[in-house]
Amino acid sequence: MNLHPHDTGTATGTGEGGQRAVPDTLIKLDGIKKVFLTDEVETHALSEVHFDIHRAEYVSISGPSGCGKSTLLSILGLLDTPSGGSYLLNGRQVEDISAAERARIRNKEIGFIFQAFNLIGDLNVFENVELPLTYRDGMGKGERRDRVQWALERVGMAHRLRHYPAQLSGGQQQRVAVARALVGQPSILLADEPTGNLDSKNGEAVMTLLDELHKGGATICMVTHDPRYADFAQRKIFMFDGRVVDEDTMHRLRKEEDARLFRRAETA
Numbered sequence: 265m266n267l268h269p270h271d272t273g274t275a276t277g278t279g280e281g282g283q284r285a286v287p288d289t290l291i292k293l294d295g296i297k298k299v300f301l302t303d304e305v306e307t308h309a310l311s312e313v314h315f316d317i318h319r320a321e322y323v324s325i326s327g328p329s330g331c332g333k334s335t336l337l338s339i340l341g342l343l344d345t346p347s348g349g350s351y352l353l354n355g356r357q358v359e360d361i362s363a364a365e366r367a368r369i370r371n372k373e374i375g376f377i378f379q380a381f382n383l384i385g386d387l388n389v390f391e392n393v394e395l396p397l398t399y400r401d402g403m404g405k406g407e408r409r410d411r412v413q414w415a416l417e418r419v420g421m422a423h424r425l426r427h428y429p430a431q432l433s434g435g436q437q438q439r440v441a442v443a444r445a446l447v448g449q450p451s452i453l454l455a456d457e458p459t460g461n462l463d464s465k466n467g468e469a470v471m472t473l474l475d476e477l478h479k480g481g482a483t484i485c486m487v488t489h490d491p492r493y494a495d496f497a498q499r500k501i502f503m504f505d506g507r508v509v510d511e512d513t514m515h516r517l518r519k520e521e522d523a524r525l526f527r528r529a530e531t532a
């Protein structure tokens with residue numbers, strides 16, 4: 265069985281003469297916008313977001329609370345649709361495709377890891393990890409079992425197949441959630457604050473696991489508040505107020521906002 269969480273082959277291989285192959289673009293966003301309408305209030309969660317993610321890259325996204333990180337990840341993971349702009353995933357334009365086709369692509373191409381683990385309490389470890397495979401047409405029981413075993417071995421949880429989520433520590437639950445994200449061998453792993461509910465020891469263990477998966481060829485896009493964890497990524501993206509900005513701009517804008525809030529508090 266392929267030990268990479270995706271089947272791309274070229275992304276981690278070396279070209280002629282030992283040169284690393286030029287990575288292809290897996291994700292291409294151009295001018296992505298997202299406007300939420302609630303009680304006639306418009307929230308511009310994303311304004312003109314442009315960026316690319318290459319195969320086998322590890323990218324982190326950081327920025328202040330409310331700047332649009334989770335919204336962006338939901339769009340990348342086809343859980344939500346943008347209000348404008350263009351999104352190319354694996355060479356395919358994804359805005360205009362049907363809901364059923366989106367669900368199929370999401371199941372095949374995307375592995376999601378959430379802050380709150382989101383395991384199903386009534387299912388044991390094996391069944392939680394198997395679940396996404398049960399939505400795949402034509403995959404037999406034997407193949408599902410092999411894949412689940414493989415994914416759980418990758419995260420060091422193969423010895424807990426029959427445990428239920430409530431019988432595991434937070435760090436173990438997140439490792440099972442990583443196995444569930446990996447099991448379908450997706451093109452990309454999207455992680456939204458994967459260490460947010462963990463103490464620092466378990467947080468570091470999950471980060472080490474993601475790092476190992478990246479070294480094995482996985483493409484990862486991770487949202488994190490923690491600069492130490494952002495440093496695990498090869499490339500850091502910063503967001504502020506619905507836009508992608510460079511690091512210096514983000515620090516400047518944050519300082520300006522802090523000063524504004526401070527002045528407002530003083531005059532209140």
Ligand SMILES: Nc1ncnc2c1ncn2[C@@H]1O[C@H](COP(=O)(O)OP(=O)(O)OP(=O)(O)O)[C@@H](O)[C@H]1O
Binds near residue numbers: 332334
């Ligand atoms: N379903 C929704 N309906 C209305 N507004 C929303 C919705 N989801 C997000 N928003 C708004 O969009 C903006 C961006 O939210 P988002 O959750 O993407 O922020 P974030 O960067 O992930 O923040 P945090 O670091 O706190 O998780 C916020 O102002 C939020 O209130």
Ligand SMILES: [Mg+2]
Binds near residue numbers: 333334335456
């Ligand atoms: Mg968020």
